[in-house]
Amino acid sequence: MSSSDDNSLYAKREPIFPKRVYGAFRNLKWWLMAFTLGIYYLTPWIRWDRGPNLPDQAVLVDLANRRFFFFMVEIWPHEFYFVAGLLIMAGIGLFLFTSALGRVWCGYACPQTVWTDLYILVERWIEGDRNARLRLHRQKKWDGKKLRLRLTKWIAWILIAAATGGAWVFYFTDAPTLLVDLFTGNAHPIAYTTIAVMTGTTFFFGGIAREQVCIYACPWPRIQAAMMDEDTITVAYRDWRGEPRGKLKKGEHDPSQGDCIDCQACVNVCPMGIDIRNGQQLECITCALCIDACDEMMDKIGKPRGLIDYMALTDEVSERAGGKARNIWKHIFRPRTILYTTLWSLVGVGLVVALFMRSDIDMTVAPVRNPTFITLSDGTIRNVYEIKLRNKHGEERPFTLSVTGNDDLSVHIEGADHATVMAPPDTAKPVRVYVEAPKGSVSANGERAPFRFWVEDDINGERAYKDTVFNGKAN
Amino acid sequence: MAAPNKKHDRPTTGHSWDGIEEFDNPMPRWWLWTFYISIIWAVIYMIFYPAWPLINSATSGILGYSSRADVAAEIADADAANQVWYDRLMETDPAAIIDDQELQRFAVNAGAAVFRAQCSQCHGAGAAGVQAGGFPNLLDDEWMWGGTTEDIIQTVTYGIRYEAFPDTRWSEMPAFGRDELLTGEEIDQVVQHVLSISGQPHDATLAAAGAEVFDYNCSSCHGIDGEGDIYSGAPALNNAIWLYGGDEASIRETVTNARFGIMPGFTERLPEAQIRAVAAYVHQLGGGQ
Numbered sequence: 001m002s003s004s005d006d007n008s009l010y011a012k013r014e015p016i017f018p019k020r021v022y023g024a025f026r027n028l029k030w031w032l033m034a035f036t037l038g039i040y041y042l043t044p045w046i047r048w049d050r051g052p053n054l055p056d057q058a059v060l061v062d063l064a065n066r067r068f069f070f071f072m073v074e075i076w077p078h079e080f081y082f083v084a085g086l087l088i089m090a091g092i093g094l095f096l097f098t099s100a101l102g103r104v105w106c107g108y109a110c111p112q113t114v115w116t117d118l119y120i121l122v123e124r125w126i127e128g129d130r131n132a133r134l135r136l137h138r139q140k141k142w143d144g145k146k147l148r149l150r151l152t153k154w155i156a157w158i159l160i161a162a163a164t165g166g167a168w169v170f171y172f173t174d175a176p177t178l179l180v181d182l183f184t185g186n187a188h189p190i191a192y193t194t195i196a197v198m199t200g201t202t203f204f205f206g207g208i209a210r211e212q213v214c215i216y217a218c219p220w221p222r223i224q225a226a227m228m229d230e231d232t233i234t235v236a237y238r239d240w241r242g243e244p245r246g247k248l249k250k251g252e253h254d255p256s257q258g259d260c261i262d263c264q265a266c267v268n269v270c271p272m273g274i275d276i277r278n279g280q281q282l283e284c285i286t287c288a289l290c291i292d293a294c295d296e297m298m299d300k301i302g303k304p305r306g307l308i309d310y311m312a313l314t315d316e317v318s319e320r321a322g323g324k325a326r327n328i329w330k331h332i333f334r335p336r337t338i339l340y341t342t343l344w345s346l347v348g349v350g351l352v353v354a355l356f357m358r359s360d361i362d363m364t365v366a367p368v369r370n371p372t373f374i375t376l377s378d379g380t381i382r383n384v385y386e387i388k389l390r391n392k393h394g395e396e397r398p399f400t401l402s403v404t405g406n407d408d409l410s411v412h413i414e415g416a417d418h419a420t421v422m423a424p425p426d427t428a429k430p431v432r433v434y435v436e437a438p439k440g441s442v443s444a445n446g447e448r449a450p451f452r453f454w455v456e457d458d459i460n461g462e463r464a465y466k467d468t469v470f471n472g473k474a475n
Numbered sequence: 476m477a478a479p480n481k482k483h484d485r486p487t488t489g490h491s492w493d494g495i496e497e498f499d500n501p502m503p504r505w506w507l508w509t510f511y512i513s514i515i516w517a518v519i520y521m522i523f524y525p526a527w528p529l530i531n532s533a534t535s536g537i538l539g540y541s542s543r544a545d546v547a548a549e550i551a552d553a554d555a556a557n558q559v560w561y562d563r564l565m566e567t568d569p570a571a572i573i574d575d576q577e578l579q580r581f582a583v584n585a586g587a588a589v590f591r592a593q594c595s596q597c598h599g600a601g602a603a604g605v606q607a608g609g610f611p612n613l614l615d616d617e618w619m620w621g622g623t624t625e626d627i628i629q630t631v632t633y634g635i636r637y638e639a640f641p642d643t644r645w646s647e648m649p650a651f652g653r654d655e656l657l658t659g660e661e662i663d664q665v666v667q668h669v670l671s672i673s674g675q676p677h678d679a680t681l682a683a684a685g686a687e688v689f690d691y692n693c694s695s696c697h698g699i700d701g702e703g704d705i706y707s708g709a710p711a712l713n714n715a716i717w718l719y720g721g722d723e724a725s726i727r728e729t730v731t732n733a734r735f736g737i738m739p740g741f742t743e744r745l746p747e748a749q750i751r752a753v754a755a756y757v758h759q760l761g762g763g764q
Contacts, residue, residue, distance in 0.1 A: 377617045
């Protein structure tokens, strides 16, 4: 085996036992955890009335019918660019936050962080805080207590994992129906498979892999270096103030000693298992728990807070030289972040405008080219078009087709002498449409005559058009 | 300095290329195990599944698995799922198929598949026919044998001039020139008459004389005004649609030697439900009556 080689590339994971910490950032993280998990678990249960023919789930990815519902918005497959636009906004938004505030996404909002935090919380409830967990870990013998604690923890983790996977599938079909189906065994095998896979991955990522996902699997720590600069606010250690570090001895006061008493509080609370005093590191997700831990300790020994703090690297340099830190807003508002905000807003405004400008009726026109034209018994020349009429309304509507741009042409649908089609609700209705030019007309004898198809909603008069061509006999 | 030396304690393969040697390291254990497990898996596979090719077939394996049987089962499943629709197609009066939107949609889709497999060879993939071969265009509004759904079903079922079936549609145009039923002059006249009733440039004096020839020889099938007759399968001659071409030379050829095609009946090749489906498909191509 090569793993015993001293030049192996494989590093064994060092187990991490983060200690409970109290403070402003920890509280903020609790609230954010409740908020993000709340969104995730509750969103599928929000109802939204769309009329009798459409689902009443506020957020629904209806893969079977290829529709995406988001409150008052309904997206069809041909409007997928909205999703692309949202992804672009998410990307630029991530750039903006990272250049202004470093890895706040990693530290506060990333599902990997939120679920790992939740798993560590459960772990602490069951097995105790850092020291108790460390003892349990080092205890070689699997006695009744260790077995009981481990089993309880794993079962709790699996339940959370199953709830996570369970909530995921609710986004894809009617949640109340699916919940009943899941427990009565009537749900689709894909639902059970998805839940099983999500349960497995949640358990593994939140319970076992944890910081390894951030360090080895996630590309973001690699990309963020390009996003940050010296004005970016990030978590750092004021080493000019803390060094040389040394243990605090009662009754003694060494003026050459810095403020850091080397109590390891910042290291013990770190979910990534690093020492922030070593400077900026790829592993650091800037969760700020070390700030809380250090502040608590500074309060106890009567030293000012902020030995570990959010700061920009330029402040670190000026403070070291005896200067003052710049106002945080001056760091945040700089050309780069303003540019990102502008881009982000432009895309956002564009999407919103496009969303409300799009019409509720639409059509695609496909000329039938085999044959290009048909001669009827009275010499009329007929062209056939396969038209799809999109009715995005929740009820059946009459749509009337007409042609403009060429006086020779008249239009009617297969099986009728008129051009009105009843389009079923929320459907693209295919229609076989005939456009005819009378015998001897310019269009009938000519090659190609351009014209415009119009579709009009007979109820509200809304119109849409598509340009196409008519093939004559000379074609 | 102990660690770096350890490397050189390992044996080499003994080969040396320009002083470069290769360590004789063992295979990684996980790789070896995967290899052994694959061998065991292969043996198990050969026992349970088809594996060794023989001259005409292959060893079948004790599970009796066959991908061909899987496909057959899937096709049978699909057929069973469609059977409901075919049953409905058989229960519905052919003329009423177009009134049942759901049924019509099924029939048109199923019929399109039948058309591609059975009809497109002559009538063309777009159903526009082939004039050079005398295969009629199914998209226009003229029908030689009738364009209702029942008429089309009858035509598809028993064919046209298809001797194997006594119920086939039958009529034959005489070869007026070849069999000397008309003189060359009379043929000239009747050709001009046909050109005139179909609204094409013609010689008026010849055409006037041809009207009488037409009356005596052609109108019994093609009608007094050349309007055609679907009961004898005689096409209308007073319109813009021509099965074999409407110019003077083509009409002369038709009158002289007579032209008519043969269409096979499909009653023995297709189940009746499929014939109904393809009739529903043809009916909605543009000319259905």
